[in-house]
Amino acid sequence: MEEYRIGELRHILTMVFLSGFAIFLVRPVMTDVTVAAVCSGINDSCSLAVYLTGVQQVTVGLGTMVMMPVIGSLSDRYGIKALLTLPMCLSILPPAILGYRRDTNFFFAFYITKTLFDMVCRGAVDCLSQAYVAKNVQGKKRIAMFGVLAGVKTISGVFATFSARFLPVASTFQYSMKARFGFKKNDFAELFLLDHIIGSTSQLFILPILVSAIGERWVLSTGLLMEFLNAACLSVAWSAWVPYATTVLVPGAMFVMPSICGIASRQVGSGEQGKVQGCLAGVKSLAGVLAPCIFSPLTALFLSENAPFYFPGFSLLCIAFSLMIGFLLSLLLKDLHSPLVNKAINKTS
Template sequence: MVLKECVRGLKELRPLTHLLFPLCFHWIAEAMTVSVLVDVVTSALCPGQTTCTEAIYISGLQQTVVGIFKMVVLPLLGQLADEYGRKPLLLITVSTSIFPFAVLAWNQSRESVYVYYVLRTISFIISQGSIFCIAVAYAADIIEEGNRAAAFSWITGFFSASHVLGNLLARFLPEKYIFVVSIVLLIFGPVYMHFFLAETVDRVPKRDRDSTFLTKITNVAHKRYESMRDAAAIVFKSPTLRGISFVLFFYELGMSGISSVLLFYLKAVFGFNKNQYSEILSMVGIGAIFSQILVLPLLNPLVGEGWILSLALLASIAYGLLYGLAWASWVPYLSASFGAIYILVKPAVSNTILTLFSSEHQRRRVITDYFNFAIVHVLNCLTCRLMLLFPKDQAQ
């Protein structure tokens, strides 16, 4: 049954070829830069040192700013995609990643790193999350409702597979070529979309659009406030939804605090470089693909979402503890293996909500998720600062 659903989802992807092909190149290009950024940033901001407090603070500040602004920008981009079409918004969001990496490809001085962080923050605000959301909306435009779930699972699978390929490229590609190759792939994406991607939305007539861009932002902000207020009321009235929201909030708070400083931590304690980063990230990516496509569909009918969620949360605890108590260079690899299990937190929660609540509740719960996501990013900077209180040699 599971295999049949996977095959059906793969067949449904044929109309999405011109969407997924360039997006895979985009995701590969972004993933391959993650492992080398730590060395570049540390060398520029803290030359001659293996640890860089300044870089950790900047990373935490970046995530805070991105989380706050995405609360308004993400729904605004969704509204613009409905009015002006999916293709123009995809071209804009996909193109924003070119400029920050172009700066580092040109120069990796201290000033260039600061410029990179500014441009990358703007890029994250516009593109992080919105590319995937607009891609899903594009797929929903051309795929029949009964076949969307299978197709969406394959889109998620391509997303994970692209990150694995990007990490593998970073592992074997010389560091001096990584940004150049990444920029080439990032440019390829929007160029391909421009020539081959077909539009799926009829644009709203000009007279029916909002009069000004400022008016559009104001309307979206007002609707956002009302939606968040309604979502908060639903959460606190439902014991199940309230409990799940608290679980997700603290889970994301802890995991985001770890992920924002993890690579800097590994460099300071064990002297890891891009090769070790790529290996660890590839392990997590491969495990995520395996668990989401094969393990979850098989286990869910047998044990239910509650047991899967509990197991995934326990795996996330082990993941954090092993990194914090790592006593040898092989321990981070053991910790990374738990990534194949804790990645199941979100699917288990989503399945629980889909089972318990109506479509209206589901819609509002998504808004609540975005609200929690933004709060997590605001508190994430504090988490980064607390982690700096512990001497780096404690984990040795």
């Protein structure tokens, strides 16, 4: 990768860093805030908190499934920078609501507002920044630049999570791990911090080397296999240290999307990068719609006293099986000729 490319993309990288920092700063405390607002007493695993998260994911997924291809296509026509204004502006209000108060009424105001805004905005920054990189970086260097882009966002998670680890919940605002091991804000922050440090290192340094050595498709398969092992280990976690130990498998998750974006972007010209990245984001959103419909009730059931058998991590095991299916399908992945891809993209749009 040529050094001047990094310099030319510094503005988009800065935007990705700052938006990622804002997202990751509040992520470790959201579980505590949600439980405190909707669960009574000291109950750390009430079903309402699980279902609220699932409903939000389904609703947002339906919205972004429709909006991401539209936004990607509009960016090809009116410019990526102009389309980035929408998600950057709308993302300000929801955290400001919780910044004012965190009681039940204000939490639901935050919940509704964020759900509505995320239907339009979630994933837009990632989608448009990937399209921008695809338009400005050509050839085999593109996948490495996708890794840098993802690495910058993950580095923002390092700084944000490090800050959240030492900030009290009141200063920051004013998944089954919590239910099983009693994880609190600091535990989530420490876990996320490890994820982000390992992930950013792998995206910035290991991913480009692997792509050059074994190619994008094998990097994708390797990442899916590591994700399967991670989910399988977490599903049978017997102690609180197991989630920390499985962070060694985090690079797998970090390899998947840059590889997919790189493989897809090489099938179309620079004038259709917004469209193809929007279609990818739309498919990802569709998965975000289907997954909560299946896994949220499953998680709530196996964390309750009415579980058919004792296996608190059963939903994670099901996720591991789905990742294994994805891994097996990636082994069958073949090159697509550009006309076929363009036809599919135009039909989807």
